[in-house]
Amino acid sequence: MARHLITSALPYINGIKHLGNMVGSMLPADVYSRYLRQTGHEVLFICATDEHGTPAELAAQEAGLPVAEFCAQAHEAQKAVYDGFGLSFDHFGRSSSPQNREITQEIARELQRNGFIEERSIRQVYSNTDGRFLPDRYIVGTCPHCGYDKARGDQCENCTRVLDPTDLLEPRSAISGSADLEVRQTRHLFLLQSKLTGEVERWIADHGDDWPVLASSIARKWLTEGLQDRSITRDLEWGVPVPADVWPELAAEGKVFYVWFDAPIEYIGATKEWADAAPAERRDWKSWWYEADESVRYTQFMAKDNVPFHTVMFPATILGSRRPWKKVDYVKAFNWLTYYGGKFSTSQKRGIFTDVALELLPADYWRYFLMAHAPESDDSSFTWDLFASVVNKDLADTLGNFVNRVLSFSRKRFGDDVPAGAAAGEAEARLGEQIAGLLAEYEAQLDALNFRKAAQALRALWSAGNAYLDEKAPWQQVKTDPEAAALTLRTAMNLIRLYAVVSEPFIPTAAAAMRGAFALPSDGRTWITGEEARALDLVPAGTPFTVPPVLFAKITDEDLAAWTARFGGTEA
Numbered sequence: 001m002a003r004h005l006i007t008s009a010l011p012y013i014n015g016i017k018h019l020g021n022m023v024g025s026m027l028p029a030d031v032y033s034r035y036l037r038q039t040g041h042e043v044l045f046i047c048a049t050d051e052h053g054t055p056a057e058l059a060a061q062e063a064g065l066p067v068a069e070f071c072a073q074a075h076e077a078q079k080a081v082y083d084g085f086g087l088s089f090d091h092f093g094r095s096s097s098p099q100n101r102e103i104t105q106e107i108a109r110e111l112q113r114n115g116f117i118e119e120r121s122i123r124q125v126y127s128n129t130d131g132r133f134l135p136d137r138y139i140v141g142t143c144p145h146c147g148y149d150k151a152r153g154d155q156c157e158n159c160t161r162v163l164d165p166t167d168l169l170e171p172r173s174a175i176s177g178s179a180d181l182e183v184r185q186t187r188h189l190f191l192l193q194s195k196l197t198g199e200v201e202r203w204i205a206d207h208g209d210d211w212p213v214l215a216s217s218i219a220r221k222w223l224t225e226g227l228q229d230r231s232i233t234r235d236l237e238w239g240v241p242v243p244a245d246v247w248p249e250l251a252a253e254g255k256v257f258y259v260w261f262d263a264p265i266e267y268i269g270a271t272k273e274w275a276d277a278a279p280a281e282r283r284d285w286k287s288w289w290y291e292a293d294e295s296v297r298y299t300q301f302m303a304k305d306n307v308p309f310h311t312v313m314f315p316a317t318i319l320g321s322r323r324p325w326k327k328v329d330y331v332k333a334f335n336w337l338t339y340y341g342g343k344f345s346t347s348q349k350r351g352i353f354t355d356v357a358l359e360l361l362p363a364d365y366w367r368y369f370l371m372a373h374a375p376e377s378d379d380s381s382f383t384w385d386l387f388a389s390v391v392n393k394d395l396a397d398t399l400g401n402f403v404n405r406v407l408s409f410s411r412k413r414f415g416d417d418v419p420a421g422a423a424a425g426e427a428e429a430r431l432g433e434q435i436a437g438l439l440a441e442y443e444a445q446l447d448a449l450n451f452r453k454a455a456q457a458l459r460a461l462w463s464a465g466n467a468y469l470d471e472k473a474p475w476q477q478v479k480t481d482p483e484a485a486a487l488t489l490r491t492a493m494n495l496i497r498l499y500a501v502v503s504e505p506f507i508p509t510a511a512a513a514m515r516g517a518f519a520l521p522s523d524g525r526t527w528i529t530g531e532e533a534r535a536l537d538l539v540p541a542g543t544p545f546t547v548p549p550v551l552f553a554k555i556t557d558e559d560l561a562a563w564t565a566r567f568g569g570t571e572a
């Protein structure tokens with residue numbers, strides 16, 4: 001059995017994430033982790049908040065909090081939402097952890113030892129009033145193109161043009177508002193990626209063919225453009241400090257590593273956090289990451305903008321360290337989820353945010369919709385109409401109604417235990433064949449990380465139950481042949497039991513409710529074999545059952561109108 005190391009792109013700390021972030025990284029990683037655990041694999045599912053960098057400092061400043069305090073609060077707020085979404089992280093860490101600091105500094109030392117880091121002098125804006133260098137984003141002024149007076153040194157938010165801080169008219173510090181700025185020489189560390197291009201190329205040539213085209217094509221495009229040496233330090237207060245034993249002067253000047261240098265290393269750091277969190281268990285974090293043997297398979301989840309960092313820059317860092325750190329085996333990359341064809345935007349508060357989503361409806365509604373319409377082969381668009389129609393049709397009608405109809409009707413006619421009825425016949429044999437086939441299809445799509453197709457197969461499993469019920473019509477059968485009706489209901493209840501197990505990766509809460517409907521002696525079952533699917537006899541006659549509350553409520557026209565009005569459902 002493989003040991004699966006699974007990481008999701010780290011959500012940035014500056015605010016609650018939107019549904020695009022959820023479906024582009026954490027949620028598919030969760031569905032995959034759950035599926036693998038259920039099918040008997042050892043899984044380590046790691047994620048963390050990405051906490052360093054300028055936007056965190058700016059967000060803290062806006063919130064009027066010291067940055068460490070802001071990040072601690074923001075981490076807890078995100079964590080609460082992910083718990084609400086049922087994300088089954090083995091550990092949800094923080095890139096500002098001591099573990100990440102230590103490993104990041106160690107990797108930097110190794111890169112230095114191996115000749116892949118160089119100190120270079122660059123020109124940067126210094127604020128006399130603030131007594132510090134200002135990153136591009138910390139300089140605001142008037143945009144020379146559109147006249148917007150709050151343009152940032154890296155970009156004008158109004159006309160979207162990319163800027164250089166020296167382009168700004170009347171530049172001033174975003175921290176103090178002071179215009180007392182000057183350009184000074186300052187020294188930074190550069191990672192000599194150009195020296196590593198050949199190695200990264202060979203590594204991608206060896207592994208990239210196994211990745212989805214979206215990931216491998218972005219990686220290759222990045223390589224053909226050539227790897228540039230990159231500055232990996234910044235003049236910020238909040239970050240992993242440059243180690244003083246190697247760079248005493250830079251450390252004294254307060255340089256920290258650039259957020260994109262330490263963020264991917266936090267995959268390792270968070271795994272160490274996981275081990276340190278339970279010393280008594282002697283969790284072996286190194287066996288996952290360091291000289292990991294062939295049994296460890298590492299899968300990363302992210303959306304397309306993160307692909308270059310994961311397939312090119314982070315591997316370059318790891319290769320340059322000359323240490324046997326585990327590198328990724330499979331990169332599952334996503335396109336964009338859009339909101340009515342436009343960008344979900346944290347800064348413009350456009351779209352639906354994960355905390356608000358959970359106030360409207362339970363997690364399973366979102367989980368299923370997002371995965372069934374994941375931006376896999378292309379971008380996909382969230383609209384309220386589509387969301388409501390998918391929820392109402394697939395979840396409420398096809399699954400929820402089936403469960404409720406079968407259990408309520410059986411209780412009414414045959415009491416609180418699963419009825420025995422006649423022996424299974426030709427229709428049940430046909431159904432068993434069909435279910436076994438669909439289950440195999442579902443497994444194959446999940447094994448291949450094709451989430452939309454997996455959701456289709458899951459829906460087909462639910463539909464097969466409805467078709468069987470319509471064909472047998474137990475509410476008619478009961479009038480003339482109660483034994484036949486009882487057989488139909490017992491078979492349908494076996495389908496519910498099967499749905500409870502196999503739907504869990506997508507809709508864990510509803511799955512638990514379906515599971516809980518049957519008082520089975522031992523409920524440690526995690527998956528279902530093809531043989532068992534064919535036989536449909538997991539729930540024997542005589543098993544007591546209860547009717548769970550409605551699994552999925554329909555979204556009404558009133559809800560739809562209210563939400564569309566509230567969130568602004570229009571084309572961008």
Ligand SMILES: Nc1ncnc2c1ncn2[C@@H]1O[C@H](COP(=O)(O)OP(=O)(O)OP(=O)(O)O)[C@@H](O)[C@H]1O
Nearest residue numbers: 009011012020021024025302303306336337344346
């Ligand atoms: N609309 C989207 N659809 C799918 N994935 C997305 C979308 N927006 C961001 N992501 C992904 O979400 C993950 C977490 O992103 P991160 O927290 O860095 O936010 P971000 O990229 O700054 O997004 P935004 O600026 O929209 O909040 C990344 O893998 C990112 O690529």
Ligand SMILES: [Zn+2]
Nearest residue numbers: 143146156159
């Ligand atoms: Zn502008």
